[in-house]
Amino acid sequence: MPVDLAETTSKMGGPLVKQFSVFLPNKVGAMLDIVKLLNTQNTHVVALSVSESTDSAIARIIVSDPGRVEKLFREKNVAFGVCEVVVVEVREVATQLVKLLAALVMAEVNVHFTYSLLIRPRGFAAIALHVDDTECASSVLMGEGFKMLSQNDISR
Secondary structure, X not given: OOOOOOOOOOXXXXXXXXXXXXXXXXXXXXXXXXXXXXXXXXXXXXXXXXXXXXXXXXXXXXXXXXXXXXXXXXXXXXXXXXXXXXXXXXXXXXXXXXXXXXXXXXXXXXXXXXXXXXXXXHHOEEEEEEEXXXXXHHHHHHHOOOOEEOHHHHOO
């Protein structure tokens, strides 16, 4: 006789967005060269964060066409890495940022870094989050009523 077991709730995986980490020499014009290269392919930077050290910099970028950019970077021998980030729409920054971060703390999701988008998809601010558990973060934030943005939402 079959036994009815309680079902566990599954996580609601939200849409993830590709982020490129581009390794640049720490010199004047290095970021401009990358943006110009992207523009030759009609691809745009929609989010940007740059961290520098003495001799190099890491530009974390989200672009309008990640497939095209990955191919372009390989063709042009641009040193890069790829990871997935959670992009969240924030309608009321003053109150929702606290709610967003508190939800992640309660779920014990570590935020490694975050930065805002340069564009306003759907007319609202948006934040990119690199976290240690994207599936859990997406599930928790959707459960709290946040709108998760996909690559289609942020591409022009």
